[in-house]
Amino acid sequence: MMHETTDKKWFDELVLELRLRQVHGSAIGDTVASAHELLADTGQRAEEAFGPARVYAAALELPSAPQHEWVRRALWPSLLGLLAFLLFNQAVVSAVRSEQMLVSPAQLALVATPVVLIALLPLYLTAVIRRIWVLIALSAICALAGLLSGVVAPTTPAGAWLAIDPLPWLIGSALTMVVLSTMNTIRSLRPNNDDILDPRSTTTHSNGTGTKVVVLITNWLFPILALAMLGLALSFR
Amino acid sequence: MDVSTSAPETAGGAHWPSDWLRATLGFLALRALSAGPSYGYAIISELERNGFGTVKGGTLYPLLTRYEAAGMVTTEWRAGEGGPGRKYFALTDHGRAELIRLTADWVRFTNLSTHYLDPEVHTKESST
Numbered sequence: 001m002m003h004e005t006t007d008k009k010w011f012d013e014l015v016l017e018l019r020l021r022q023v024h025g026s027a028i029g030d031t032v033a034s035a036h037e038l039l040a041d042t043g044q045r046a047e048e049a050f051g052p053a054r055v056y057a058a059a060l061e062l063p064s065a066p067q068h069e070w071v072r073r074a075l076w077p078s079l080l081g082l083l084a085f086l087l088f089n090q091a092v093v094s095a096v097r098s099e100q101m102l103v104s105p106a107q108l109a110l111v112a113t114p115v116v117l118i119a120l121l122p123l124y125l126t127a128v129i130r131r132i133w134v135l136i137a138l139s140a141i142c143a144l145a146g147l148l149s150g151v152v153a154p155t156t157p158a159g160a161w162l163a164i165d166p167l168p169w170l171i172g173s174a175l176t177m178v179v180l181s182t183m184n185t186i187r188s189l190r191p192n193n194d195d196i197l198d199p200r201s202t203t204t205h206s207n208g209t210g211t212k213v214v215v216l217i218t219n220w221l222f223p224i225l226a227l228a229m230l231g232l233a234l235s236f237r
Numbered sequence: 238m239d240v241s242t243s244a245p246e247t248a249g250g251a252h253w254p255s256d257w258l259r260a261t262l263g264f265l266a267l268r269a270l271s272a273g274p275s276y277g278y279a280i281i282s283e284l285e286r287n288g289f290g291t292v293k294g295g296t297l298y299p300l301l302t303r304y305e306a307a308g309m310v311t312t313e314w315r316a317g318e319g320g321p322g323r324k325y326f327a328l329t330d331h332g333r334a335e336l337i338r339l340t341a342d343w344v345r346f347t348n349l350s351t352h353y354l355d356p357e358v359h360t361k362e363s364s365t
Binding site for chain 2: 030031033034035036037038039040041042044049050051055056059060061062063199200201
């Protein structure tokens with residue numbers, strides 16, 4: 001039992017390391033299957049036969065997709081979704097109260113903080129995945145920036161840098177979120193040729209109902225949170 | 238001065254210095270495939286049977302993956318008998334040509350080394 005748990009951890013780490021190296025899903029499936037094949041033949045533990053998963057993943061030198069590919073496919077849409085969500089949050093209270101949306105430079109800088117942190121993600125993605133405290137620190141910074149942006153928000157037009165009609169921003173940001181979520185849902189429903197396939201059975205590594213639900217919720221996370229914010233704003237009107 | 242290291246990659250059988258195995262494992266693996274397509278465990282067993290010790294999967298598979306990328310080896314998954322399939326490696330023409338070239342070079346190198354290491358040869362040469 002312990003044996004299986006240790007090996008499962010090793011294989012999970014191997015898949016993660018190969019994913020971090022942008023290795024194609026079919027090559028990952030092939031690597032995992034051939035490792036399982038040898039372990040079944042020798043009766044060894046994965047670490048004993050192949051060494052540390054990270055070292056083995058590096059030693060394989062498998063062909064990898066260029067990094068800009070995932071930045072274009074995943075990072076930019078996520079960034080745009082986050083930006084739309086942040087704009088929606090800034091506009092929703094003013095729109096519900098039928099007031100002008102007041103913006104100060106400090107507030108703008110604080111709203112931009114999470115966007116900049118996410119935009120720079122390719123520079124430190126590996127550190128975020130390998131060290132949980134980096135992820136916690138980033139989340140804390142983003143949450144703090146969000147809270148502080150509310151604190152420094154100007155209360156009177158005199159103290160504001162910009163005073164704008166919130167409605168176009170509210171509608172625009174809401175539409176952007178819905179369009180991005182719809183696009184992501186369509187993309188995730190299509191058969192993905194980067195899935196991890198076991199060459200011995202041609203079934204995907206993990207694609208159960210649970211995974212599908214998680215993917216669906218993730219795709220619609222910003223609209224769901226935006227609706228919650230709208231509900232809160234309406235209840236405190 | 239001891240410049241060679243022990244053999245951490247080999248777990249059983251002969252304990253050759255790891256430097257020697259690192260230098261030769263490539264064409265030894267190609268040689269193991271020269272009789273026909275074979276799979277990971279069979280290649281390891283073949284090398285062990287011939288006195289090279291137990292090569293680990295973590296050493297063999299990266300080597301075969303590089304050979305596949307270089308076009309010296311092709312791979313194919315075949316259904317197993319009553320069990321999951323196996324990944325078979327087979328030499329390509331390029332791999333076979335490379336094996337012949339490396340074998341000839343290795344024979345020349347070992348002859349040269351043996352000749353140089355032979356104390357009798359040195360004694361004869363210095364006396365003439």
